[in-house]
C-alpha cells in the first residue's frame with residue numbers, strides 16, 4: 001500500500017494562479033470538514049476525495065473542536081495539523097466525533113461560517129452495531145472486560161435502553177438539528193454511506209460538485225477488491241484499500257433485538273429524512 005499523496009497525478013493543478021504563487025505551499029485552515037457520522041464511512045470518503053488533485057487532507061483525525069484540551073490550544077495549533085497546500089487547493093479534515101459533540105457546530109461556525117460540511121450516514125442500526133464492534137475490539141486489545149451488545153442495548157425489561165451511548169449517536173436528527181441552528185441546510189452535504197460502499201463513483205461526483213471542484217475523479221479510480229469485499233482506490237497504477245479496521249465482521253446481535261432496534265429507530269429516522277429532505281432505505 002502506498003500513501004495516496006504519492007499516488008495522485010499532479011498533472012491537473014489550478015491554472016488561474018501565477019506559477020510562483022502556485023508553488024507557495026502553506027498550512028491552511030480547512031475549507032471543508034467531514035463531521036461524521038462515526039462508522040459512517042468517513043475514512044473512505046476522505047481518502048476518495050484525496051484522489052482529487054485540488055484536495056489535500058489531514059491524514060489523522062484532528063479532534064480539535066470536540067476535545068477541549070485541543071480546542072484550548074487555539075487555531076494556530078489547529079492549522080499546524082493541516083497538510084501543506086498550494087493556493088487554490090482545498091484542505092479537508094475528518095473527525096467523526098464532531099457530529100455528535102454539542103459545542104462543535106458553534107465552534108466551527110465561529111472559525112468560518114462559510115466552511116462546507118460533509119456528513120456521511122449509513123443505516124443507524126448497522127452503524128450502532130459497527131460502533132459497538134469497534135469499542136469491543138478496542139477493549140479486547142487492551143485485555144479489558146466487555147458486555148455483550150444485547151446487554152447494553154436492552155433494559156432488563158426487554159425494551160431498548162435509550163440512554164445507550166451508541167444508540168444516542170445513531171439519533172441523527174437530534175445532532176443534525178444542532179448543526180442546522182448554525183448552518184444553512186445547503187452548506188451540509190449528506191453522503192449516503194451505503195451508496196458509497198456499493199458504488200463510490202457517483203457519490204464522489206456529487207461531493208465534487210458540492211465542493212465546487214472541477215470534475216476530476218473517474219470511475220477508473222475505483223475497483224472492487226473481492227478479497228477485501230470493498231472498493232479500493234486506484235491512481236497512477238497504484239492501489240490502496242482501507243485498513244483492516246474498516247469492514248470488520250460485526251459483533252452478533254439476535255434477530256429479535258435487531259428488530260426492536262429498527263422499530264425504535266423508525267421515528268427518529270423519519271425526523272432525519274424530513275430535515276435532509278430525502279429518505280434512505282433503512283431498516
Ligand SMILES: Nc1ncnc2c1ncn2[C@@H]1O[C@H](COP(=O)(O)OS(=O)(=O)O)[C@@H](OP(=O)(O)O)[C@H]1O
Nearest residue numbers: 038039040041042043044096130230231246247248
Ligand atoms: N471502500 C471501503 N473500504 C472499507 N470500508 C468502507 C469502504 N467504504 C465504506 N466503508 C465503511 O466504512 C466504515 C467505517 O467508517 P468510518 O471510517 O467512518 O469509521 S470511524 O468512525 O472513522 O472509525 C466501515 O464500517 P464497518 O463495515 O462496520 O467496519 C465500512 O463499512
